[in-house]
Amino acid sequence: MTAEDPLGRLDDDDYPAYTMGRAAEILGTTPAFLRAIGEARLITPLRSEGGHRRYSRYQLKIAARARELVGQGTPVEAACRIIILEDQLDEAQRINEELRRPAARSRSKSEA
Incomplete structure (x- = not known):
């Protein structure tokens, strides 16, 4: 698969493949909802050359x-803040786990 292979993008969760209308349809919501969470800075859709919003699968999950x-x-603003905080907590826990692994390995080596 080359960089020019458009089918390679189908597996890319970050590729902005969905229009606002299609994204709203997939989510069972309205374009206004997508605009609201965009204004709350939960997601920032990419813009097409014509200025239309495009959403990725990752953004649709959020x-x-x-x-x-x-x-x-939950009010939209509060929901967005909750999701941002959940994401920050997940990231902090992931980093914490990564930092603990080398420490655990060096302890087990010194005990041996």
Whole structure:
């Protein structure tokens, strides 16, 4: 697969393949909802040459989580903040785990 191979993009979660209308349809929501979470800076869609918003699969996953929270009665701004904080917590836990691995290996080597 070469960089020019357009089919290679089908597996790319970050490729902005979906129009706003299609993204809203997939999520079962409205374009206004997508604009609202964009204004809240939860996701930033790429723009086509014509200025139209394009969303990636990764962004749709985030938007689906926001839709879930909003569907449970959480205001859009609060839902976006919750998702951002969840993401930051996941990242901090991942980094913490990475930092612990070398320490655990060096302890087991010194005990041997």
